[in-house]
Amino acid sequence: xxxxxxxxxxxxxxxxxxxxxxxxxxxxxxxxxxxxxxxxxxxxxxxxxxxxxxxxxxxxxxxxxxxxxxxxxxxxxxxxxxxxxxxxxxxxxxxxxxxxxxxxxxxxxxxxxxxxxxxxxxxxxxxxxxxxxxxxxxxxxxxxxxxxxxxxxxxxxxxxxxxxxxxxxxxxxxxxxxxxxxxxxxxxxxxxxxxxxxxxxxxxxxxxxxxxxxxxxxxxxxxxxxxxxxxxxxxxxxxxxxxxxxxxxxxxxxxxxxxxxxxxxxxxxxxxxxxxxxxxxxxxxxxxxxxxxxxxxxxxxxxxxxxxxxxxxxxxxxxxxxxxxxxxxxxxxxxxxxxxxxxxxxxxxxxxxxxxxxxxxxxxxxxxxxxxxxxxxxxxxxxxxxxxxxxxxxxxxxxxxxxxxxxxxxxxxxxxxxxxxxxxxxxxxxxxxxxxxxxxxxxxxxxxxxxxxxxxxxxxxxxxxxxxxxxxxxxxxxxxxxxxxxxxxxxxxxxxxxxxxxxxxxxxxxxxxxxxxxxxxxxxxxxxxxxxxxxxxxxxxxxxxxxxxxxxxxxxxxxxxxxxxxxxxxxxxxxxxxxxxxxxxxxxxxx
Amino acid sequence: xxxxxxxxxxxxxxxxxxxxxxxxxxxxxxxxxxxxxxxxxxxxxxxxxxxxxxxxxxxxxxxxxxxxxxxxxxxxxxxxxxxxxxxxxxxxxxxxxxxxxxxxxxxxxxxxxxxxxxxxxxxxxxxxxxxxxxxxxxxxxxxxxxxxx
Numbered sequence: 001x002x003x004x005x006x007x008x009x010x011x012x013x014x015x016x017x018x019x020x021x022x023x024x025x026x027x028x029x030x031x032x033x034x035x036x037x038x039x040x041x042x043x044x045x046x047x048x049x050x051x052x053x054x055x056x057x058x059x060x061x062x063x064x065x066x067x068x069x070x071x072x073x074x075x076x077x078x079x080x081x082x083x084x085x086x087x088x089x090x091x092x093x094x095x096x097x098x099x100x101x102x103x104x105x106x107x108x109x110x111x112x113x114x115x116x117x118x119x120x121x122x123x124x125x126x127x128x129x130x131x132x133x134x135x136x137x138x139x140x141x142x143x144x145x146x147x148x149x150x151x152x153x154x155x156x157x158x159x160x161x162x163x164x165x166x167x168x169x170x171x172x173x174x175x176x177x178x179x180x181x182x183x184x185x186x187x188x189x190x191x192x193x194x195x196x197x198x199x200x201x202x203x204x205x206x207x208x209x210x211x212x213x214x215x216x217x218x219x220x221x222x223x224x225x226x227x228x229x230x231x232x233x234x235x236x237x238x239x240x241x242x243x244x245x246x247x248x249x250x251x252x253x254x255x256x257x258x259x260x261x262x263x264x265x266x267x268x269x270x271x272x273x274x275x276x277x278x279x280x281x282x283x284x285x286x287x288x289x290x291x292x293x294x295x296x297x298x299x300x301x302x303x304x305x306x307x308x309x310x311x312x313x314x315x316x317x318x319x320x321x322x323x324x325x326x327x328x329x330x331x332x333x334x335x336x337x338x339x340x341x342x343x344x345x346x347x348x349x350x351x352x353x354x355x356x357x358x359x360x361x362x363x364x365x366x367x368x369x370x371x372x373x374x375x376x377x378x379x380x381x382x383x384x385x386x387x388x389x390x391x392x393x394x395x396x397x398x399x400x401x402x403x404x405x406x407x408x409x410x411x412x413x414x415x416x417x418x419x420x421x422x423x424x425x426x427x428x429x430x431x432x433x434x435x436x437x438x439x440x441x442x443x444x445x446x447x448x449x450x451x452x453x454x455x456x457x458x459x460x461x462x463x464x465x466x467x468x469x470x471x472x473x474x475x476x477x478x479x480x481x482x483x484x485x486x487x488x489x490x491x492x493x494x495x496x497x498x499x500x501x502x503x504x505x506x507x508x509x510x511x512x513x514x515x516x517x518x519x520x521x522x523x524x525x526x527x528x529x530x531x532x533x534x535x536x537x538x539x540x541x542x543x544x545x546x547x548x549x550x551x552x553x554x555x556x557x558x559x560x561x562x563x564x565x566x567x568x569x570x571x572x573x574x575x576x577x578x579x580x581x582x583x584x585x586x587x588x589x590x591x
Numbered sequence: 592x593x594x595x596x597x598x599x600x601x602x603x604x605x606x607x608x609x610x611x612x613x614x615x616x617x618x619x620x621x622x623x624x625x626x627x628x629x630x631x632x633x634x635x636x637x638x639x640x641x642x643x644x645x646x647x648x649x650x651x652x653x654x655x656x657x658x659x660x661x662x663x664x665x666x667x668x669x670x671x672x673x674x675x676x677x678x679x680x681x682x683x684x685x686x687x688x689x690x691x692x693x694x695x696x697x698x699x700x701x702x703x704x705x706x707x708x709x710x711x712x713x714x715x716x717x718x719x720x721x722x723x724x725x726x727x728x729x730x731x732x733x734x735x736x737x738x739x740x
Contacts, residue, residue: 439662439663442663442665444608444659444663444700444701444702445702446702447702447703447705452701452702456618464607464611464665464701465665508633526636526672528666528667528668528669529666529667549666550633551633551634551636551637551665551666551669552632552633552634552636552637552669553634553636553637553666553669553672555637555639556636556637556638556639556672556676557672565633565637568632568633568637570639570641570642573630573632573642574642574645576630577601577630577642577645577646577649577651578649580599580601580628580630580651581599581601581628581646581649581650581651583599584599584649584650584651585649585650
């Protein structure tokens, strides 16, 4: 350990630490621009200048690059220091008059207008080289560097052309103290502040995530892209970051399976007439939820894309539901959540709320009461599905607004309602991978694409396969209470199988009559379960009953009639045919 | 063509898809002719071609074999076996002089109540147009008054 004195206070730092580190340890603020924790010091901006008093007398030196020495005495606020810093900042201000951080420093030091001439008022780069260092040291890309010398010095890519070495990680823009670098790129997100995608590679998925720990997004992690960086390692005290961790596939043997794969919200941009993705203040139900969430990016405030608070909001029901152009079914949850939105908008803002609905489906406990409450909160309900959302104004009061066009079926006329914001109450659709998941588990899907239950009334959680259950919105649109109920039912059904401890086989299996079997092996070739084995000694085939699922393929294929299916034997089916045709064969006409 | 003639069709329906499809047609209150008499089999792969021959010989005017869609068979590949047998069966029926509309193989999933109803309607209309099956040994049918034009 090294002992030194900063501004008259003694402190100890580890060997290799700088004077700046020592001062910060004492809580003494020294302004910096080109310094960034974890990146090698470069002493380019000189703003962190301090006075060192030692055997060699007093002298000025940048604190970020000067290693602490035993017995060193440092002064950070002597008149010499302030005078020197003032000149340095004044020069920087003359170069970059519009950089906020430099302006702040200048104000702190009492600098008004710089005495020096400004060559380019738009200049923001102070040539501190932090971006060059981060690109080289941390990212390992080396895509940018200093070009030219002296007064012509600039940070740029080779020949000023788009660099192939650049991986567009944005690290340079992130560290730049003056905001001289911006990452170019377009975003298709209608409400930029609602984009809850990872702002950085390391983030918590969302405020209530379980477990509530940060994760690394491999798509934006520089280490995952280049093998360099590992910048985060330097800051994690308990060394909790493991960059070598990989996805693991584990095989688990289970007796029953519950599929609860859920749904996807309907993509509002498929119905172009509502302008989702085209008009910035048309947002989907999920967007609204994210905005209204207190942990979201607007801290729960209802805002337009330009930051204003809306004075009127239109909420459009049945987007992607009850619509022959999208899905014919009713998504069940939208009426209630759309009303909740109306209630929230009324609670959080003074905006007028219009709900455009086909029918109000406030089913179940407490729902009708909520509908009445919303009406008493002066939410305007307009009975008629919105036909279009447009920003083409026809009258002066529509200018600058979104206009919802809808037929009011109670008034019998087409109305144009100007609003600031439109929320689409998007419906529920099956997940995009439902077909593949269904094929993997052997579950059929109903016409609308959701998983098909064994019986709509009597077996709503079972499927055609024993021990395979479905629960929640993967079976059809449903709200949270219904999903919970169905999930509990599926868990109970699965447990009842496990609790029994034994598994009862289908009574319908196949058998092969030894004395009739000719040993042709056709049955062996048609059996999908390898349940039939050929006895080389006896030259006959035999069924292993535990493997047989009773499809009867062998019984149909057997040329000698040795293979038979229990309960569905040839004689049973012949009797059924005869019975079915009894009226025909007895000469009576079928009517 | 006699307006009153009603064909009799035997339907071999797979227990997992087509039988449930027929069930769905019923619970959805769909309308389709009552000419099809369903016989439940565990799998369309269980349908021995002799079942079809026996049904036609016993007086049926048509036979429908219905199973799960390719790839959806509850027993992995029973419907492929059915498809293989069906093409051989068609060749044989042609030699017997049985019109190909009388015996149909259809893939009807448990969600396709509508398809079940439309297949039955279509088949009934086709066979009604063809008239009763003039099958040797189908004596009862040949003497049936319904045959009189």
